[in-house]
Amino acid sequence: MSALSILYVILFYVAMITLVAGITNKLLQYKRVPAPLKIAVTPAPLTKKGVVYRFFTEVVLFNSLFRATKWTWIFSFMFHASLLLAFFRHLRYVISPDSFIWPLVNNMIVQSFGHYAGFAMVVGLLGLLARRFFVDRVRYISSISDYLMLLLILGIAITGLGIAYVAHTDIVQLKAFIMGLFLFDWQNLPSDPVLLAHLTMVLFLAMIFPISKLLHAPGLFMSPTRYQIDNPREKRHLSPWGAEIEAKDGRNA
Amino acid sequence: MADYEIPETHEFPIIPSIMEGAMAHSIPFVAGEEFQSDMGFPSPEEPGQLIDGWKEKFLELMEEKLSKYRSLQVFMDICVKCGACTDKCHYFIGTADPKNMPVARQDLLRKVYRRYFTFAGKYFPKLVGAVDLTEEVIKDMYSYYHQCSECRRCAVFCPFGIDTAEVTMAARDMLAMIGMGQKYSNQIIPKVHKIGNNLGLPEPALVDTLEGLEEEVEDDIEVKVRFPLDEKGAEILLVTPSADFFAEPHIDGLIGYAKVFHATGVTWTLSSKASEAANFGLFIGNYEHMRQISLRIRDAAKELGVKRIIFGECGHAWRVAYNHLNTLAGPWDFLDQNYPIPQHILEFTKDALDRNLLNIDKSENDHMTLTFHDSCNIARASRIGETPGSQFTTPRQVIQAVCNNYHDMAADTTHDATFCCGGGGGLLTDDLMELRLKGAQPRMESLKNVISDHGVTHMAAICAICKSQFTKVLPYYGMTMDQIVSVHQLVSNAIILEGQGGDEAEDSDEAA
Numbered sequence: 001m002s003a004l005s006i007l008y009v010i011l012f013y014v015a016m017i018t019l020v021a022g023i024t025n026k027l028l029q030y031k032r033v034p035a036p037l038k039i040a041v042t043p044a045p046l047t048k049k050g051v052v053y054r055f056f057t058e059v060v061l062f063n064s065l066f067r068a069t070k071w072t073w074i075f076s077f078m079f080h081a082s083l084l085l086a087f088f089r090h091l092r093y094v095i096s097p098d099s100f101i102w103p104l105v106n107n108m109i110v111q112s113f114g115h116y117a118g119f120a121m122v123v124g125l126l127g128l129l130a131r132r133f134f135v136d137r138v139r140y141i142s143s144i145s146d147y148l149m150l151l152l153i154l155g156i157a158i159t160g161l162g163i164a165y166v167a168h169t170d171i172v173q174l175k176a177f178i179m180g181l182f183l184f185d186w187q188n189l190p191s192d193p194v195l196l197a198h199l200t201m202v203l204f205l206a207m208i209f210p211i212s213k214l215l216h217a218p219g220l221f222m223s224p225t226r227y228q229i230d231n232p233r234e235k236r237h238l239s240p241w242g243a244e245i246e247a248k249d250g251r252n253a
Numbered sequence: 254m255a256d257y258e259i260p261e262t263h264e265f266p267i268i269p270s271i272m273e274g275a276m277a278h279s280i281p282f283v284a285g286e287e288f289q290s291d292m293g294f295p296s297p298e299e300p301g302q303l304i305d306g307w308k309e310k311f312l313e314l315m316e317e318k319l320s321k322y323r324s325l326q327v328f329m330d331i332c333v334k335c336g337a338c339t340d341k342c343h344y345f346i347g348t349a350d351p352k353n354m355p356v357a358r359q360d361l362l363r364k365v366y367r368r369y370f371t372f373a374g375k376y377f378p379k380l381v382g383a384v385d386l387t388e389e390v391i392k393d394m395y396s397y398y399h400q401c402s403e404c405r406r407c408a409v410f411c412p413f414g415i416d417t418a419e420v421t422m423a424a425r426d427m428l429a430m431i432g433m434g435q436k437y438s439n440q441i442i443p444k445v446h447k448i449g450n451n452l453g454l455p456e457p458a459l460v461d462t463l464e465g466l467e468e469e470v471e472d473d474i475e476v477k478v479r480f481p482l483d484e485k486g487a488e489i490l491l492v493t494p495s496a497d498f499f500a501e502p503h504i505d506g507l508i509g510y511a512k513v514f515h516a517t518g519v520t521w522t523l524s525s526k527a528s529e530a531a532n533f534g535l536f537i538g539n540y541e542h543m544r545q546i547s548l549r550i551r552d553a554a555k556e557l558g559v560k561r562i563i564f565g566e567c568g569h570a571w572r573v574a575y576n577h578l579n580t581l582a583g584p585w586d587f588l589d590q591n592y593p594i595p596q597h598i599l600e601f602t603k604d605a606l607d608r609n610l611l612n613i614d615k616s617e618n619d620h621m622t623l624t625f626h627d628s629c630n631i632a633r634a635s636r637i638g639e640t641p642g643s644q645f646t647t648p649r650q651v652i653q654a655v656c657n658n659y660h661d662m663a664a665d666t667t668h669d670a671t672f673c674c675g676g677g678g679g680l681l682t683d684d685l686m687e688l689r690l691k692g693a694q695p696r697m698e699s700l701k702n703v704i705s706d707h708g709v710t711h712m713a714a715i716c717a718i719c720k721s722q723f724t725k726v727l728p729y730y731g732m733t734m735d736q737i738v739s740v741h742q743l744v745s746n747a748i749i750l751e752g753q754g755g756d757e758a759e760d761s762d763e764a765a
Binding site: 026029033034036037038039040041042043045046058062064065067068069072076131135136137140141142143144145146148208211212213215216219220222223225226230232233235236237238239241242245251252 | 332636
């Protein structure tokens, strides 16, 4: 096995462990911290089912963003939808043809949609980047990392398109490398520079996920203003530390 | 009227270009030693300074807040700086100061959070805009966290529901704990604890006021409508903002509640101990104070032996009552479980109207064409009725049940997209007059448009702070202070009580 392949084997494991452990750690932290007061932004759902629907409109349709600004919504929706399509297309590289989900992944629809999603992703990202440069309010709130994050993902998208349309890689060998990671039976990685650039950026993105604003993806579900049920009069809400205060002076008895 | 530069109003809203530092000079009075110590907050050796070891203390408090409030911890992490909120704050629209953009306001605390609590900020501060905690940063926080009315309009539009109010509350509490409490709120809260209301109106004065009201109403309509105080065994305890006892148009609302109670035949009482619905503990982000203020109501309800609690027209008070009263002062197992606990006066009136218990003559309000101002805390932090969004429909249904002429303001300025009056969240103080005037711009704009396009003459509100704020700012925008009315003032005008008479002449005077 080449030294390069060994390096990437290590990088892959480090990145995946960082990603999973980092996000788990953050979610556990959010779960540990109590929400002492009911702060649902109203109108809010009265039932759990309603909360699921609220999240559906937010996660799938970006409802609040749509109400806020149409331009950001268009670019953001374009980017995220493309990301999802690209993700499905990439499953082909990590799933064995023997798996029962293989037909769901290896079909015309998923593969061709995923193929063209790359272009939509670039357009979406360029739109989001343009806003940071040209809208004075957004420029004011942007840090260096906000630009770099977009550039990083843009780099991933462009190198991805490069592999698909310009500099094809040995896809069979790539899949052997990936499957080898799962089976701890390590294989060589093709050494085309565009592929390496693509993978390096993806791994870097995975590693910084838990320490960056990318936490918005899992964090959204922990946002009390959105997940809380609007039933404070019907059901008493009390945090552990609120209960401690009560126990001390007994005034709620 | 003192001289201020009043922002222009337009036919269609205009988002201003940013003007850095435009409101940096807006700094409310800092609480002196007496007010800080009344609140149990530390005071520095010299006024306006910070306490010894303020920096360590602030970071310690921040760590504690992050471990006690999920909202704060999550909101510090998940903002992507998308900009959705940047043009949503009335203070930004009215002042153009970029630090009044909700995300920038949050960032005042977030950049410190990043510096001391995150990997990226610890090792790559410049990259992620993290900064050291300096006195300069604290001063900035004090200024701009007192340019937020905690109205949550930003939270409606944020894709992640990040609520700047949560950040403002946390920041204000931490600032108070290092010697930078705000005078206005810190002066008021001890009065509630000691005397029972924000005004410091003692019981004898309250008795006097209520007797005066009874006489006034009897002179007016020849019916003895009671305004009972501390009456044990009454069915309902009414908790209402103390402004209802003396301010215009609040007091006309109080008369309205009394008439509705009278007409429905329930027994009710006010309490001298809980003679205040407002709870400024919310504004300053202090759980303990908010709880103590709430507990007065529990004590009063128990002492008086009431079965129900009803709140008068007050925005943030209803937020605390609706969302937090059960948490802070519950459980309410000693009250009648057949009614919502607590209940809003509009829920009571709406129910009475639905059951035809009130004799209404809508034409009594024909001299007005109404519009309705959704108060921020009612709209985005509560409900008035059974279904989601009934906080919008209930007040409108009541207004339209007692008035013939009604027209809504533009849709992007009502319901959950409503604009704050400009004086909420502990900012209703003269030392923030410029901010209040500028922050009122978006609401004044939509009001003016509905006046010129649809002949609206009056705006009704259900919040004591909104009413006081509008009374003050309307004249600056070329309108008159009496164009703001209480919703129950409209009910009061239209309701005809049994045995009522002799007011025809006066009414035609009013119409003229």
